[in-house]
Structures are given as C-alpha cells and as structure tokens.
Amino acid sequence: MSKSIVLVIIDMQQGMSWPQAGERNNPNAEQEIAELLAHWRASHAPIVHVRHLSTEPESLFWPEQEGVLFQDAFQPLADEKIIEKSVPDAFTYSDLNVWLREQDAQALVVVGVSTNNSVESTVRSAGNLGFKTYVVSSACFAFEKDDFFGQSRSADEVHAMSLANLHGEYATVISQDEAFALLS
Template sequence: MPPIPDSASRHDAPALLIIDLQQGMREPQLGPRNNPEAETRVAALLSHWRAHGWPVVHIRHISRSPTSVFAPGQAGVLFQPAFEPQANEQVFEKNVPDAFTHSSLERWLRVRGIEHLVIVGVSSENSVESTARSAGNLGFHTVVLNDACFTFAKSDFDGRPRSAEEVHAMAMANLQGEYATVLNCTELLTSLFAEPS
C-alpha cells in the first residue's frame, strides 16, 4: 500500500472493512479464541477512520441455519455496540463467508474509485480469509491486520485439535504475499502517514 499522508482526501484513502463483529461472536460456545485485544484495536482504527472522514464498510453475517446464533431475529446478528454503523457508513449483509459473493460490495467500491482495502474482524480463516482472497483476486490492494483479526480453536482435517493461535497463523500465512499484505496495526498506521521519499 503506498503511503497516504494525513491530509489524504476521502477518495484517496483506503476503505476499512470490518467483518462480522456481531454480538454472536461473544458466545462461549464458539470456544477459545486468540487476539483478545482485537476489538480494542478495531475500535481505535474505526475512531481514526471516522476522524479523517475515510470510508468505512461494516459486514454482517446472516446465517441460513435457523439454529445459528447469526440467524435472523437472534440477538447474535446485531453489531457489537462499539461497532454500530453511523449513518454515513455502508453496511453489507452476507450469507456465506465471502463478503463479495452475492453482494454489491465490489460495485460500491469501484463507483467510489476505492482501490485500497484494510480488512479486520472475524473469523481469520473463514470470512476474513475468504473476503481477502476475493479482494486480492479482484485487483484491490488489500491489507489484512494480523492483530485486529481473531478466530477460535478447531480441529484440522485429520481431527487434531488446533489452537486459535495456530488456526489464525495459518490463515495469515495463506494470505500473505498471495492475496494481501499482512501487517499489524502499528505498521499500517506508520505506512499510511509515512512521508513520501
């Protein structure tokens, strides 16, 4: 991502895509997770984007399964209070992991001339990875923030238990250099406000 000075116009700035930070992600049944400070970092980034008038996109998952915590009518589908969209921020709903599938997200970005995306949220190997893969394949300059995403422990294909840290690390490895640039929040903010050489 090329450096964008603090005085960057809204048109030049990257869009912040906040994926699935809904109340259902707090359910204990989802199991152990990593990056316990991820929401705090996302909230700080959101505040930063809002202060600069940069584009913010909120992604919300609506499950097709009636037993899901993300089924329509469940409290789990609601945004967490810290990430409640403002009137001037865009919201897209999805029924599959990839936020670009069956939505007008790509068109919304293209119409506004947005070429750079910063992706944060949950889950690292699911909606974050899927959306970042599509973003990269569609030609967007995509950054995924390692410390502003999280996931949960799960078993691998062979049935071996994997910690949330392991699942997250593999998701970031899958994306790095192939579909996106993986940074931490400090690296991103330094990059955005670096003086051109």
C-alpha cells in the same frame, strides 16, 4: 491515496463475543478494531461493516435474534456502508465490489472475524479482484478448530495458518501501527 483506503470490518456481531462461539485468540482484537475505526472516522475515510446473516436456524447469526446484531462498539454510522452476507465471502451476492469501485477504492484494510473463514474468504476475493489488500493481524481473531485429520488446532495456530495463506499471495499482513500510517 488516504481517501481511497477503505476499512472493512467483518462480522463484529454480538454472537462472536458469546462463549458458545468457542475458544479464540487475540483477546485485544476488539480494542484494536475500535481504535482503527476511530482513526478512519477521524480521517473521514470510507468504512464498510459486514454482517453475517446465517441460513441455519441454530446459528448464533440467525436473523432477528441478538447474536446477529453489531456489537455496541461497532455500530455503523449513517454514512458507513453495510454489507449483509449469508456466505463467508463479503463479495459474493453483494454489491461490495460495485460500491468499492464507485468509491474509487484503491486499497482495503480488513479486520474482524474469523481470520480463517470470513476474513480469509473476503481477502482472497479482494486480492483476486485487484484491490491492494491489507490484513491487520492483531485486529482479527480465530477460533480453535480440528484440522482435516482430526487433530485439534489452537486458535493461535488457526489464525497463524490463515495469515500465512493470505500474506504475499492475496494481501499484505500488517500491524496496527502500519495500518494507522496508511492514512497519514
């Protein structure tokens, strides 16, 4: 099954590393994502890079400025799929589902940012579309956020709640070592 396990890297763009993005958790997430990317490349397994292109001019991800560019460590290679999106869900308004079916993808390993936004939205759709989906908890991160009632929630709390929303329902939350083992 290893060739049909696709690594999906969500929104690892320059703006995500800027201070104005906010207080975040998992400071080692980029290193873990880079290690997973290297492992997938060494295994010649399929990789998808997702990039957010905002429709809001004041966004860090407004097209044609540096925040929208992929971080250097996550530059796609010529044979890796790029999905551009303007909403959190990478499946909406894109050919991601069609491309994954053409690749005969049986499972997805999803990493990136932010756990409670684009990662969660994309993973929910993947699960609903019937893909066996995994989320690597240490290779995703979130930002602090106020909850519905105005109480400030730490990035760790936001991240943990999002993982809880996904695990067992839409995906299986796994460790980086468990992700490596999927391609063994």
